[in-house]
Amino acid sequence: MNRWSWRDVALVAAVLLFAGCSGSEEAGNAEGTVPQAQPAPTVAAAPVASGPTGARTFQAEPAARTVTLTGFTRARTSLTLVSEEEGRVVEIPVDLGDAIGEDGVFARLDTTFIELDLAQNRTEQARLAGDVSFYSKELKRYDSLVKNDNAAQATLDSHARDHGAANQQLRGLRLEGQRLEERLKRFTFTATPGWRVSQRMIEPGQWITRGQAVGEVGNYNELLVPFALSLPELDGLKKMGETVILALPELHATVPARLLREAPGFDPESRKINVDLVILEGDFPFRGGIRTELTIDLPDPGGAVTVPASALVRAYEDYFLVKPDGIRVKVLLLGSGSDGSRRVSAEEVSPGDVFLLLPESSG
Numbered sequence: 001m002n003r004w005s006w007r008d009v010a011l012v013a014a015v016l017l018f019a020g021c022s023g024s025e026e027a028g029n030a031e032g033t034v035p036q037a038q039p040a041p042t043v044a045a046a047p048v049a050s051g052p053t054g055a056r057t058f059q060a061e062p063a064a065r066t067v068t069l070t071g072f073t074r075a076r077t078s079l080t081l082v083s084e085e086e087g088r089v090v091e092i093p094v095d096l097g098d099a100i101g102e103d104g105v106f107a108r109l110d111t112t113f114i115e116l117d118l119a120q121n122r123t124e125q126a127r128l129a130g131d132v133s134f135y136s137k138e139l140k141r142y143d144s145l146v147k148n149d150n151a152a153q154a155t156l157d158s159h160a161r162d163h164g165a166a167n168q169q170l171r172g173l174r175l176e177g178q179r180l181e182e183r184l185k186r187f188t189f190t191a192t193p194g195w196r197v198s199q200r201m202i203e204p205g206q207w208i209t210r211g212q213a214v215g216e217v218g219n220y221n222e223l224l225v226p227f228a229l230s231l232p233e234l235d236g237l238k239k240m241g242e243t244v245i246l247a248l249p250e251l252h253a254t255v256p257a258r259l260l261r262e263a264p265g266f267d268p269e270s271r272k273i274n275v276d277l278v279i280l281e282g283d284f285p286f287r288g289g290i291r292t293e294l295t296i297d298l299p300d301p302g303g304a305v306t307v308p309a310s311a312l313v314r315a316y317e318d319y320f321l322v323k324p325d326g327i328r329v330k331v332l333l334l335g336s337g338s339d340g341s342r343r344v345s346a347e348e349v350s351p352g353d354v355f356l357l358l359p360e361s362s363g
Contacts (some may be wrong), residue, residue, distance in 0.1 A: 055356055057324055058311065062351040063334075063343045064297035064302035067233060071225040071288040075218025078198065081106055084186040085114075086209045086214060089202050106189040106215055107202060114187060118180040121173055128170040135163035191217040200287075220286050223279040223321050225257065227271035227294060234262065236274070238294040244277065247293040248284065255282040255292075303336055304345040305353075312342060313359050321349065322359035329355075 049341060087109035094106060096332065141162055199216035225246065229237065243256045260278040267274060277294070278280040283296070284290075313320045319342070320328040 005363065010029045043297075055249065055324065055359060057354050058308060058357045060086075060305035060307055060321075060349060060351055060353045060355065063300040063306045063345075065300045067236075067296045067298055068157075069227055069229070069233070069294045069296070071277075071292050071294065072288070073223040073225055073279065073292060074288045075196075075198065075220050076222040076224045078192065078216060078218040079195075080213050081215045082216065083109075083189070083208050083210060083212045083214055085109060085183060087111075087207070089204050089206045092200070092202065092204055094196055094197050095327060096200050100191045100217060101194050102193050104190040106191050106194050106197070106217065108189070109187040109208070111184060111187045114180060114184050116175065117263045118184060121180055125170060125173045125177060128166055128173060131166040132163065132170055135166050139163050150326060188205050189214055191238045192219070194219075196220045205291060218288075220288070223286055223288075223290075224260070225277045225279065225292050225294075227275050227277065228270050229275055231271055232298055233296055234273055235276065236298050237294075238295070242293065246277070246279070247295070248290060249293060250291055251284055253282075253284060255279055255284070276316060290291075300343075302345055303350070304335055304343050305349055305351050306343055307359060309336075309340055309342050310358055311355055312344070319344065321346075321355045323355055334356075 088117055089107055090110050091108040092106070094100060100106065195217045197215060198218045200214075201216075202214045208214060237259065243258055245254050247254050247259050257277040257279045259277045262276075263274040266272060278288075307321065309319055312331075312333070313322060319331050319333045321331055327344060329348050331346040331349060334343040334345055336342055
């Protein structure tokens with residue numbers, strides 16, 4: 001095997017060195033032909049529900065707080081019948097719950113003695129009417145005689161006095177007769193026809209005295225429903241219009257009613273205002289004691305508003321409304337309404353504020 005001389009080794013090393021330098025330059029030239037990568041353009045994130053042109057919006061409505069009040073029906077007008085005379089009850093044509101007849105009679109007392117007094121008075125009136133007629137004729141006759149000097153003036157004066165006295169007595173008897181006739185009317189207890197008897201406190205044959213209550217009648221053709229309302233509740237009632245709807249839970253029905261009157265003052269115990277609603281018509285038996293419910297919508301005292309369910313954006317456990325400019329407003333979800341709306345509250349949200357209706361689709 002031939003040995004390498006040092007000259008041969010040096011020659012090989014020079015050749016290898018020259019070949020490495022040429023490769024480096026070509027590699028460098030090859031790399032220079034590759035285009036440099038450009039940075040990706042920065043895309044700004046669009047604000048949530050930025051409110052582009054045409055986005056649907058809505059106005060927050062004040063949330064209503066529903067108040068249900070209970071009242072019971074009663075007669076529109078009730079009257080207690082009191083005796084103005086004393087006597088024995090002889091007739092009671094109506095009973096408890098009956099309607100007063102067309103003649104308006106509730107009860108009658110025995111009128112025997114008052115009718116005898118009235119008959120005697122009429123007899124006395126007839127007698128005195130005859131005396132007055134006689135004295136009138138005598139007065140005219142003696143007046144003629146005195147003028148002809150055929151009778152004394154004293155006799156004429158005596159007949160004039162008797163005529164005047166008889167006239168006065170007749171007037172007194174006629175007044176007494178009128179008084180007896182009025183008393184006779186009061187031996188019959190009357191009430192408005194069509195009203196119903198709510199209490200009957202006497203029985204046939206019973207003796208009653210002056211000032212004694214004999215019964216109670218009421219106008220059940222119209223029903224009264226009293227309520228005690230606070231001032232906001234009264235304002236809410238008036239905003240419901242002329243006709244309000246009362247629920248009759250025991251009858252599973254509703255009935256229209258209207259505000260009849262309101263007290264100008266207030267009850268010092270309840271500190272509320274007394275008002276009366278009146279029911280004029282309804283497809284149920286009109287009577288007292290029917291439970292009614294009045295529902296009034298009042299503004300929420302905490303300033304809550306109602307919004308559509310689609311307007312709420314949920315992020316984890318929080319809820320937001322989105323303004324047309326894309327700003328989120330954190331709200332507290334209070335509950336749902338009967339129409340599918342949501343009740344929310346926040347210091348930054350007031351009735352009338354405008355928000356996006358569909359913020360998820362507007363982004």
